[in-house]
Amino acid sequence: MTIWQDLLDKAQSVQSREIAELFEKDNRASGFSRETGPFLFDFSKTNIDSETLDLLVKLAEEKGVAARAEAMFTGEKINDTEGRAVLHTALRNLDTDVFVDGENVMPEVRATYARMEAFARDVREGKFKGEGGKITDVVNIGIGGSDLGPAMATLALAPYHDGPRCHFVSNVDGAHIHDTLAGLSPETTLVIVASKTFTTIETMTNAETAKRWMAEKVADPAQQFAALSTAADKTAAFGIDEARVFGFADWVGGRYSMWGPIGLSLMIAIGPEDFADFLKGAAKMDAHFRAADYKDNLPVLLALVGIWHNQFCDYATRAVLPYDQRLARLPAYLQQLEMESNGKRVSMDGKNLPYNSGPVVWGEPGTNGQHAFYQLIHQGTRVIPCEFMVAAEGHEPDLAHQHMLLVANCLAQSEALMRGRSLAEATEIMRKKGFEGDELDRQARHRVFPGSRPSTTLLYPKLTPEVFGGIVALYEHRVFVEGVILGINSFDQWGVELGKELALALAPVLKGEDAGEGKDGSTRQLVARVQSLRG
Numbered sequence: 387m388t389i390w391q392d393l394l395d396k397a398q399s400v401q402s403r404e405i406a407e408l409f410e411k412d413n414r415a416s417g418f419s420r421e422t423g424p425f426l427f428d429f430s431k432t433n434i435d436s437e438t439l440d441l442l443v444k445l446a447e448e449k450g451v452a453a454r455a456e457a458m459f460t461g462e463k464i465n466d467t468e469g470r471a472v473l474h475t476a477l478r479n480l481d482t483d484v485f486v487d488g489e490n491v492m493p494e495v496r497a498t499y500a501r502m503e504a505f506a507r508d509v510r511e512g513k514f515k516g517e518g519g520k521i522t523d524v525v526n527i528g529i530g531g532s533d534l535g536p537a538m539a540t541l542a543l544a545p546y547h548d549g550p551r552c553h554f555v556s557n558v559d560g561a562h563i564h565d566t567l568a569g570l571s572p573e574t575t576l577v578i579v580a581s582k583t584f585t586t587i588e589t590m591t592n593a594e595t596a597k598r599w600m601a602e603k604v605a606d607p608a609q610q611f612a613a614l615s616t617a618a619d620k621t622a623a624f625g626i627d628e629a630r631v632f633g634f635a636d637w638v639g640g641r642y643s644m645w646g647p648i649g650l651s652l653m654i655a656i657g658p659e660d661f662a663d664f665l666k667g668a669a670k671m672d673a674h675f676r677a678a679d680y681k682d683n684l685p686v687l688l689a690l691v692g693i694w695h696n697q698f699c700d701y702a703t704r705a706v707l708p709y710d711q712r713l714a715r716l717p718a719y720l721q722q723l724e725m726e727s728n729g730k731r732v733s734m735d736g737k738n739l740p741y742n743s744g745p746v747v748w749g750e751p752g753t754n755g756q757h758a759f760y761q762l763i764h765q766g767t768r769v770i771p772c773e774f775m776v777a778a779e780g781h782e783p784d785l786a787h788q789h790m791l792l793v794a795n796c797l798a799q800s801e802a803l804m805r806g807r808s809l810a811e812a813t814e815i816m817r818k819k820g821f822e823g824d825e826l827d828r829q830a831r832h833r834v835f836p837g838s839r840p841s842t843t844l845l846y847p848k849l850t851p852e853v854f855g856g857i858v859a860l861y862e863h864r865v866f867v868e869g870v871i872l873g874i875n876s877f878d879q880w881g882v883e884l885g886k887e888l889a890l891a892l893a894p895v896l897k898g899e900d901a902g903e904g905k906d907g908s909t910r911q912l913v914a915r916v917q918s919l920r921g
């Protein structure tokens with residue numbers, strides 16, 4: 387625990403220091419920024435100094451991040467509470483063979499990818515038709531990892547979207563599927579049921595609803611269904627022809643799955659060529675992660691900044707703030723990626739963690755967040771590290787002036803968070819406005835910004851498919867590194883099971899088919915009120 391303790395001591399000793407003062411030394415900006423491919427990652431506006439960085443890098447070395455990463459990339463069963471390999475990286479490094487239990491898994495991955503490409507082309511070109519002709523709309527029904535990735539990516543890559551319209555239904559709330567299907571024509575709609583297990587109650591319920599909706603107008607609705615799943619027996623039982631079933635192995639975790647079949651809706655939207663670029667961007671990030679020294683390694687550095695803030699400085703949450711409207715769903719995607727992966731209180735060996743688990747992740751696109759919750763980030767009592775990201779250029783050349791304003795806002799926020807505004811400065815401003823005496827002091831104090839609030843900035847040229855693939859892979863590996871340092875299994879999700887079990891047991895209670903013996907008083911009261919309100 388010595389490096390850990392050294393870092394705790396270090397955090398204690400530097401927390402009251404002004405981040406801005408670190409810039410008095412030469413080369414703060416370049417010394418605490420790193421570049422790879424299209425990315426510049428600037429972590430200079432944090433309280434990390436050279437000594438801290440050295441300690442953090444040593445921590446990553448001591449925790450065996452490199453060996454664990456190699457074990458992941460080469461197909462070892464590192465998800466050891468489920469006895470599975472973790473090989474989402476194999477879905478985007480199609481030329482590299484990988485063996486699991488002595489068997490090369492890549493021929494099947496490549497064959498499925500080729501089938502996806504062919505199907506996506508057929509849908510886009512109108513060779514695969516609905517009963518009413520060319521497919522105009524694709525409805526992806528899935529939840530969690532079978533929804534958030536493709537939904538986020540389809541929005542992110544909207545400028546490349548030249549295939550049919552894509553819609554994403556996840557919530558078991560009937561409002562979601564109702565409102566989505568309301569504007570669509572069943573005869574020209576393709577429904578993709580995306581579920582690794584093909585048992586998820588929300589997805590299967592919505593899939594049945596979609597099937598009934600289609601059956602009202604289409605003679606053979608199953609013909610307009612495709613499935614993305616590891617469970618071929620269940621997709622067959624649902625009635626989907628195996629020609630339109632795109633399978634994958636259990637070593638693809640749900641929240642890591644959009645690189646393969648779960649990305650089919652994205653591939654149909656943007657086309658196989660742009661989808662290949664998206665994979666290429668991620669594969670480049672994989673190569674960088676495997677090869678670069680920790681001190682120059684973007685995923686490792688992003689993880690170390692995260693660990694520094696959460697475990698050593700005790701900042702419980704982090705805000706992800708893309709100054710990129712098309713990354714509006716990235717915070718939601720990262721919530722699953724980070725919180726389902728590292729929100730665990732027991733380490734690999736079954737012991738309670740002696741430190742915090744992964745952070746609470748949240749966010750919204752800037753500039754909207756500025757007019758909503760930034761108040762608390764700037765002046766609240768808690769410190770919230772911010773992760774800004776922004777493209778130098780947008781996709782709308784005739785709106786370049788708006789993009790400049792967007793970038794200016796992004797850079798200004800990190801500057802404001804770091805610099806703050808002192809009482810003396812605030813007092814001067816208010817004095818010029820005519821305040822004096824006690825009222826001057828009172829008014830000035832409301833206008834003080836404490837500053838020294840840490841942030842990082844990820845800057846990239848433009849949100850192309852390749853850049854976007856790199857960003858997602860960067861975050862995936864960041865989560866991986868944080869998980870290794872914390873000593874937890876980032877690839878299971880037992881914490882979602884209890885609620886699922888209880889919901890299944892409560893459904894008959896709500897319907898009045900079961901008395902709900904043994905339920906607590908609050909739950910019984912709520913059930914009774916729902917029943918009486920429903921009449």
Ligand SMILES: O=P(O)(O)OC[C@H]1O[C@](O)(CO)[C@@H](O)[C@@H]1O
Nearest residue numbers: 530531532581582583586640882
């Ligand atoms: O793809 P499936 O099997 O329907 O699962 C959906 C989601 O449900 C979870 O298992 C959590 O309940 C996620 O990990 C997963 O992404």
